[in-house]
Amino acid sequence: MIVRDRLPLKRIWPQAWKRLLVLLVFDCTVAVVYSVLDHRWISLNGLPVAPLASALTIFLAFRTNAAYGRWWEARQLWGQLVNTSRALAKQFLTMLDDEDEDPGRVPLRNSLVLHQITFAHALRCHLRKQAALPEIRTLLGEEATEELSACKNLPAAIVLRMGSLLRQARNEGMIDSYRWTAIDENLTMLTNIQGACERIKNTPLPRQFDYLPSILLDAFCWLLPLGIVEDLGLMTPIASVLVSFTFIAADLMSREISNPFDNTIHDTPMTALSRTIELNLREQMEEIDRERGWNYKQRRPRAITEVLPVDGFVF
Amino acid sequence: MLQRATEIVFATNFSDSSHAVIPTVAQWVDTLGAKLTLLHVYDANKTLYREAEALLRSFFAEADNYQHCDRVLVSGDPCEGIAAYCERRPNVMLMLPPSDQTGLPRPFHRSLRARLIKRLSVPIWTLGRSNVGDSEPSADRHIGVWLGDPEEGLSHLQQAARYASETGGTLHLLHVVDEINEGSMLKPMLSAAPMGEETADAWLKDIASTMKLDCKVEVHVAQGRVSRELPQLLRRSGADMLVLNQQSAVRNSWFGPEINPIFSKCAIGLICVPYYSRFEDLHRQVAESAA
Numbered sequence: 001m002i003v004r005d006r007l008p009l010k011r012i013w014p015q016a017w018k019r020l021l022v023l024l025v026f027d028c029t030v031a032v033v034y035s036v037l038d039h040r041w042i043s044l045n046g047l048p049v050a051p052l053a054s055a056l057t058i059f060l061a062f063r064t065n066a067a068y069g070r071w072w073e074a075r076q077l078w079g080q081l082v083n084t085s086r087a088l089a090k091q092f093l094t095m096l097d098d099e100d101e102d103p104g105r106v107p108l109r110n111s112l113v114l115h116q117i118t119f120a121h122a123l124r125c126h127l128r129k130q131a132a133l134p135e136i137r138t139l140l141g142e143e144a145t146e147e148l149s150a151c152k153n154l155p156a157a158i159v160l161r162m163g164s165l166l167r168q169a170r171n172e173g174m175i176d177s178y179r180w181t182a183i184d185e186n187l188t189m190l191t192n193i194q195g196a197c198e199r200i201k202n203t204p205l206p207r208q209f210d211y212l213p214s215i216l217l218d219a220f221c222w223l224l225p226l227g228i229v230e231d232l233g234l235m236t237p238i239a240s241v242l243v244s245f246t247f248i249a250a251d252l253m254s255r256e257i258s259n260p261f262d263n264t265i266h267d268t269p270m271t272a273l274s275r276t277i278e279l280n281l282r283e284q285m286e287e288i289d290r291e292r293g294w295n296y297k298q299r300r301p302r303a304i305t306e307v308l309p310v311d312g313f314v315f
Numbered sequence: 316m317l318q319r320a321t322e323i324v325f326a327t328n329f330s331d332s333s334h335a336v337i338p339t340v341a342q343w344v345d346t347l348g349a350k351l352t353l354l355h356v357y358d359a360n361k362t363l364y365r366e367a368e369a370l371l372r373s374f375f376a377e378a379d380n381y382q383h384c385d386r387v388l389v390s391g392d393p394c395e396g397i398a399a400y401c402e403r404r405p406n407v408m409l410m411l412p413p414s415d416q417t418g419l420p421r422p423f424h425r426s427l428r429a430r431l432i433k434r435l436s437v438p439i440w441t442l443g444r445s446n447v448g449d450s451e452p453s454a455d456r457h458i459g460v461w462l463g464d465p466e467e468g469l470s471h472l473q474q475a476a477r478y479a480s481e482t483g484g485t486l487h488l489l490h491v492v493d494e495i496n497e498g499s500m501l502k503p504m505l506s507a508a509p510m511g512e513e514t515a516d517a518w519l520k521d522i523a524s525t526m527k528l529d530c531k532v533e534v535h536v537a538q539g540r541v542s543r544e545l546p547q548l549l550r551r552s553g554a555d556m557l558v559l560n561q562q563s564a565v566r567n568s569w570f571g572p573e574i575n576p577i578f579s580k581c582a583i584g585l586i587c588v589p590y591y592s593r594f595e596d597l598h599r600q601v602a603e604s605a606a
Contacts, residue, residue, distance in 0.1 A: 014416045130338055131345060134380040263338060265331055271376050308373040310329045315337075315376075 001075075001269045002313045011265075016248050023221055023244050027237035030225040035233045047227035053243075056220050059213040060250050066205055067258035074200055074260035074268045081193050082277055085120060088186045089113045089281045093288045095183065097174045107294070108169055113285050114139050115162045120277040122154040123194055124270040127201055127261040155194050159187055201261045210255075217251055220244075269314040272307040279306060320408035320438065322350045326397050329355070329374055332412040336442065337375050339584060340410055343440070346482065349408070350383035356396035357388065364388070394430050401437055410440045413574075429565045429572035436589040438474070443574075443581035459487045459554030459583075462519065463541075464508050467560045469522065471588035475558035479530040486530050487552040488519045491545055492538040512538050542577045549581060556584040 002011070033039050092112040099108060106114070118139045125132035132154050137145045144161075151157035166183060169175050175183070204210075221244040229236045260268045307314060325340050327333040344351045353375060357367040371386050378384045389396040401407050411428045432439050460475045472488070479486045492515050493508075509515040519534040535552045537544040549557065557578070564587040565572045578585055 013419070017419075128338070130341060130377075134345075135377070138380045263335075265334065275376055304376075304379050305372055307376045308369055310334075310370050310373050313334075315334055 001267060001315075002265060004309075004313070012249050012252060015252055016245065019221075019248055020241060020245060024237055024241050026222065027225040027240045030229050031232075031234050031236040034229045034236075042226065043230040044223070044226040045230045047223060049224060049227040052220055052223070056213070056216050056247060059216055060247065060254065063205070063209045063213050063258075064250060064254035066209055067254040070200055070205070071257040071260045071266070071268075074197065077193050077196050077200075078268050078270060078273050081120060081123070081190070082273060082280075084186055084189045084193065085116050085277045086280060086284075088116050088183070088190075089284050091179075091183050091186065092116070093284060095175060095179045096169055098292065099172070099174060108165060108172075108174065110285055110289075112162060112165055113281050115158055115165065117278045117281050119155055119158045119162075119190060120274040122158055123197065124274045126153070126155050126194075127197055127270065128263050128267075156191070159190055159194075162187060197261065201259075205258050213251060217247055220247065265313050265315075267315065269307075272314045275304065275307045278304065320347055320349055321406045322352060322404060323347065323408050323410060324352045324354050324397075324401055324404075325375075325410045326354045326356070326393075327371075327374060327412070328393070329370060330412070331415050332442070333374070336410070336412045337377075339440075340375070341377070343408070343410070344381060347408075350385070351378055351381050352385045352387055353378060354387045354389065354397060354400055356393040357390055359390040364390075394427055394434075397431060398434055401435055407437045408440060409435065409437055413442050423570060425571050426573045429574050432561055432574075432587045433565050433572045438589070439587045441574075441585050441587065443579045443583070443585060456482070456484045457487060457552065457554045457556075458484050459489050459549060459552060459557040461545075461557055461559040461563060462488055462490050462522070463560075463563050465518075467562050468590050469526070470590055471558050471560045471586075472522070472526065474588050475586075476526065476528045476530060478558075480528070484530065486528060486532045487554045488523065488532065488534050489545070489548050489552065489554070489557075490515045490519055490536050491541045491548065492536065493541070494539055512536050542580065545577055546580050549583060554583065556586060557581060558586045558588060561587050561589045 030042060034042050092109045096109045096112075118136055121135040121139070122132040124130075125135070133145055133149060136148055136154070140148075148154060148157055148161075163184075166175070166180060166187075170177075170180055221240075224243060225236050225240045228239060232239055256264070256266045260266070261270075323340065323344055340351070343349070353371060355367060355371045355374075357364075367388055371388055378386075387400065389400065397409070397411075401409055409431070411431060413428065414424075428439075428441055432441075458475050458479050460472050462469075462472065476486055478484070490509075492510065492512055509518045515536045516534060519536065523532045523534070533552065535548050537548050559578070564575055564578060564585065566575045567573075
């Protein structure tokens with residue numbers, strides 16, 4: 001996600017310059033043919049440029065709106081995941097009754113929190129079509145990685161494991177049915193968030209939204225110089241290229257943000273958000289351990305820090 | 316050498332291309348089980364050490380999960396810094412993403428990649444081009460090998476064949492025969508490259524049989540201008556990455572070495588393999604048989 005104040009031209013220009021160059025050549029040809037060679041028949045002065053531009057604007061605005069809707073929903077879903085993760089961690093850490101400290105194994109409540117952190121990382125990798133096993137190995141250890149490596153949908157498998165751990169807690173008498181139901185609601189929320197993200201990932205914008213504006217945009221850009229050449233003469237290329245650039249830029253921008261989980265610079269910043277979840281949950285876990293006087297600490301091989309925006313965008 | 320790489324050095328300047336190739340880097344680390352080093356060379360006159368360090372720590376944050384991952388910060392000239400780091404390490408593969416495509420002419424641009432490919436004797440992975448916002452290809456099951464001229468050697472084919480047999484991939488031997496006209500009669504005197512499609516086909520099959528490759532091999536030959544035919548050949552063969560010789564990857568221009576333009580249109584990963592003398596005999600033998 002781009003976070004810098006200004007959008008540099010280099011983000012738009014590489015995809016627009018070829019179209020603009022072709023249009024510029026065409027505009028110059030039209031201007032020269034009309035003004036220098038005096039072929040007046042080339043002018044289409046009666047062409048209703050303004051209504052055509054309005055119709056195109058409506059189409060483009062419609063698509064930009066739909067694309068922005070997808071982008072914003074993706075961001076909201078990840079915001080919801082941050083909140084749900086914190087709420088779940090709080091429930092795991094405070095609603096489960098104390099168990100005896102055993103230096104040989106990870107306490108159940110900490111294990112649940114670690115599963116929650118792993119879920120955030122696994123969902124990110126699942127949406128970006130990357131392998132999540134290195135993160136799972138770091139957080140849950142070799143045994144869990146072996147078990148999970150057979151699963152195709154890792155985030156769903158992790159939620160299932162969390163459900164099994166909760167059942168174990170209930171069997172050991174650490175939670176009652178009321179508390180179990182409360183925690184289970186948040187686990188269902190995780191499944192819903194994953195489902196909504198997968199829906200955005202797997203369903204493109206309707207093709208009509210994509211195809212019609214492109215066709216209309218091309219038609220408008222080619223007809224525009226013919227419609228204005230009588231009034232502007234040799235200045236036609238300047239005005240025509242400027243107007244075309246405006247529409248082409250709007251077209252490109254809406255196209256780029258329509259896929260928020262596509263591993264590009266317009267992505268939802270899932271790496272930064274999953275890292276934030278991990279840092280927050282680890283902090284909560286350590287706080288509770290300190291409060292209860294437990295010495296157990298689940299550490300990573302190396303310290304992690306918050307992800308900062310690099311070169312104007314955060315990934 | 317590819318499958319012997321125990322360290323992958325990913326040189327980054329935090330550009331869009333560097334971000335875009337992260338999934339490909341991750342895939343290479345997983346495939347080779349290699350140590351990952353994220354290397355950034357910064358200009359000490361423009362950037363503070365702590366700023367550069369913070370940026371490097373945030374770049375490819377997922378790499379913290381690898382058991383063996385280092386972040387190395389060096390100040391000075393990027394070419395010197397990267398070369399010095401790679402030269403003192405054994406079994407390194409260097410990953411160098413291309414510059415971001417700006418769409419503006421860069422007449423005085425000096426290619427860092429070309430300089431490093433020419434200077435270093437380690438395999439270098441790069442891309443022909445990278446557009447802002449594009450996601451990069453990451454599969455490597457179909458390995459194309461560019462055999463342009465018999466005189467360029469076959470060590471890259473050897474490397475690619477070993478890699479293909481270890482990963483269960485398919486090897487695609489690619490060659491483009493130049494168009495023949497009256498003006499090109501001088502070429503056979505200067506080059507041992509085959510002059511017709513059938514000869515080229517036989518030459519590639521001869522190479523495949525001489526080297527006893529223990530992986531699936533397909534031969535693809537086309538005739539015409541290389542810059543036009545090669546992308547089509549790659550598309551037809553379905554190759555995900557292209558292994559080529561260091562010599563054919565780089566050419567000299569007015570402003571120093573540059574990436575050969577025939578590969579700069581390729582949107583798949585390019586692996587430039589240095590020439591090894593131990594394959595010299597084999598290469599000479601095949602060149603003689605082709606002639």
